[in-house]
Amino acid sequence: MDKMKLIFTANVVVIIVLIVVMFSLKGKYRDQAQLVVKETTEAYIAEVNKTLYAQGQFVDEWNMVWELVFESANKKSLNPKTLESMISAIESNYLKNPKNLEKLEKWGLKELKMRVEAEANLRNVYLGDDKVVVFDFAGDKLKSINYDALIAYSPSEKFKINEPAPFNFNSKIEGAK
Amino acid sequence: MNFKTLTILSVVMSVALLITVFMQKGSYVSQAKTAYENQTKSAFSNAGYVVGAVNNVIQKNTLLWKIATDASLNAKTSKDFALIEKRSDQAKELMSPEIKTDKETGYLTRKVAVNSDYYIIASFNKKNNQLMGVNVDALLGKIETEDSNGFSEEDFEEN
Numbered sequence: 618m619d620k621m622k623l624i625f626t627a628n629v630v631v632i633i634v635l636i637v638v639m640f641s642l643k644g645k646y647r648d649q650a651q652l653v654v655k656e657t658t659e660a661y662i663a664e665v666n667k668t669l670y671a672q673g674q675f676v677d678e679w680n681m682v683w684e685l686v687f688e689s690a691n692k693k694s695l696n697p698k699t700l701e702s703m704i705s706a707i708e709s710n711y712l713k714n715p716k717n718l719e720k721l722e723k724w725g726l727k728e729l730k731m732r733v734e735a736e737a738n739l740r741n742v743y744l745g746d747d748k749v750v751v752f753d754f755a756g757d758k759l760k761s762i763n764y765d766a767l768i769a770y771s772p773s774e775k776f777k778i779n780e781p782a783p784f785n786f787n788s789k790i791e792g793a794k
Numbered sequence: 795m796n797f798k799t800l801t802i803l804s805v806v807m808s809v810a811l812l813i814t815v816f817m818q819k820g821s822y823v824s825q826a827k828t829a830y831e832n833q834t835k836s837a838f839s840n841a842g843y844v845v846g847a848v849n850n851v852i853q854k855n856t857l858l859w860k861i862a863t864d865a866s867l868n869a870k871t872s873k874d875f876a877l878i879e880k881r882s883d884q885a886k887e888l889m890s891p892e893i894k895t896d897k898e899t900g901y902l903t904r905k906v907a908v909n910s911d912y913y914i915i916a917s918f919n920k921k922n923n924q925l926m927g928v929n930v931d932a933l934l935g936k937i938e939t940e941d942s943n944g945f946s947e948e949d950f951e952e953n
Contacts, residue, residue: 621801628804635811639818646819650826658833665841672848679852680934683859687930690866714935762867768860773849778842781834784827 653786661781670724672776675744677717679770681707681731682742686750686764695759700740700752704731744770854887854908855933861906862914862928872904872923875916879906901926 684707689695692703708730711717721727732743738760742750749767753760861882869875879888892905902920907913915929 621797625797625801625804628801628808631808632804632811635808635815639811639815642815643818646822650822654826654829654833657830661834662837665837669841669844672845676848676852683855683863684930684934687859687863687866687928690863691927716935764863768856770856772852776845776849778838778845781831781838784830786823786826 650786653788657782657784657788665778668776668778672772673720674724674726674729675772675776677711677720677729678731679744679772681711681729682744682750682767685731685742686762686767689752689759689762692759695752696757697735697740697752697754704733707731745775851912855912857882857887858906858908858912858914858933859930862916862930862933865916865925865928869925871925872902872916872918875904875918875925895920899926 685703688703688707689700692699708728711729712721717729721729734741734743738754738756740752740754741748742752744767747766747770749764749770751763753763861879864878864882865875869878879891887908889907889909892907894903894905895901896903896917899917900920901917904916904918905913906916911932913932917926917929918924919926
């Protein structure tokens with residue numbers, strides 16, 4: 618009977634300890650779950666938005682390049698100086714549209730500029746790191762505009778949304794205690 | 795209830811509590827996983843749709859920009875324009891062109907579109923079929939308001 622009493626007492630102690638452990642772990646797991654879900658979801662949405670913003674920025678830049686090519690094709694005479702003024706005009710017209718200003722603010726930019734680099738008689742226009750248009754001048758006259766790369770440019774490989782990573786309850790959380 | 799039964803019950807209870815302690819983490823992990831998957835999958839699906847749609851617009855608008863630029867550089871007449879349009883649209887992505895006469899200028903206009911939002915309008919002199927210009931305002935996001943009384947239906951001669 619004494620042995621039975623001892624087992625019972627020990628069990629009561631174990632039960633009390635387990636109840637305390639259960640409640641303290643419950644709070645810990647709940648807090649951890651909320652924090653992990655919040656932070657991992659926010660991180661994924663930030664990554665998605667980054668791609669969306671990059672694509673939005675690309676589209677506007679791409680349109681500006683096409684506008685430049687189209688306007689150049691319609692110019693009776695074009696020299697490096699007039700090309701420069703056309704670029705400036707397109708870039709400043711872009712800023713006149715309030716919708717574009719809203720977009721720039723969202724992207725954290727103050728302006729959107731085309732990347733144009735001079736190389737001897739050539740003026741190379743880039744989209745990102747890709748050379749997409751080449752204006753070839755002979756002195757003060759335009760010899761040719763090569764925009765084949767702009768036509769062939771496919772952004773579908775550049776802008777892709779990755780699937781969310783598998784959920785990891787124990788993922789390292791910034792600021793977690 | 796004798797003491798022996800009470801002891802057995804307490805043992806059962808402590809085992810049950812021990813199991814609960816081990817299982818409660820699993821329950822929170824499962825709930826958290828469901829919440830994470832619901833939110834991220836919805837973002838993935840919505841953003842994937844937007845990116846795909848924009849990529850598609852880029853691809854289709856490239857066709858319109860190409861036709862407009864090629865025509866500005868190389869087309870002199872409606873026949874040249876039609877040839878550029880035909881050669882450029884190998885994948886048959888363009889809608890049937892809309893041909894009208896602009897009452898203001900008297901020019902014959904040919905609206906080449908990939909959908910109702912994106913199109914270019916080429917204008918031709920009816921007397922000699924000469925290309926007078928290509929309007930790309932729709933590609934530049936400038937909304938063009940068409941006066942329904944300013945146009946009249948007319949056949950387009952491609953010769």
